[in-house]
Amino acid sequence: MSRSDQNFENHGKVVPAYHYWMGPMLMLPTLYFFVYGVVIDFSFAGLVSFVFSVGVVFAAFFARVFALGVQDRVIRLEERMRMERLLPEDLKHRIPEVTTEQMIALRFASDEELTGLVFTALSEGISDRKTLKQAIKNWRADNQRI
Structure with missing residues (x-):
């Protein structure tokens, strides 16, 4: 996407391998280890597998949260x-x-409208990202966000 093609409607980034595949790939084994290894046929190995898979899910979740932070x-x-x-x-x-x-x-x-938007955001107390983004007339693309 070129710099001029980005706008409010399409600025969100979705990585299909992460957003659509990784979640199910991590959650299905976790669910299996819980149902089969802990509930149906309890064993210590099943419990350990379940706890480990929950840890992997948490690690994947926090890897994303920390990167965004x-x-x-x-x-x-x-x-x-x-x-x-x-x-x-x-x-x-x-x-x-x-x-x-x-x-x-x-x-x-854009650089030209930044001053007005900062003044508006501070004077009117607008802190909602969506509201501020919708107020932007000349969109300055951010193609580096992951």
Whole structure:
């Protein structure tokens, strides 16, 4: 997708191998180990297999959560630097008031409309990502998000 093709409707990224395959591939064995190895034909080995498979599910879940957390921190740093460069002096002192949620949404705003959107977000207390993204007129694509 080129930079100009991204917009509010299509900016979400879905990786089919992760979002559609990995979940069932991890959950089905976990369900099997629980039903067969713990409930129907209890054995210590079945219990260990179930506990291990639950651990694998948790590891996969938290790997994704932690990766998104790191990306959010990077976005926050990038947007703080961008705001320092673009905002007028009367708004620069309010940069610490901009929440991570607001920065994640405002990263899609063009340089020209960033000042107005930051002012609106802070003065009206808009912190919902979706609301801020919908207010953006000139979309600035983020093709690096994983």
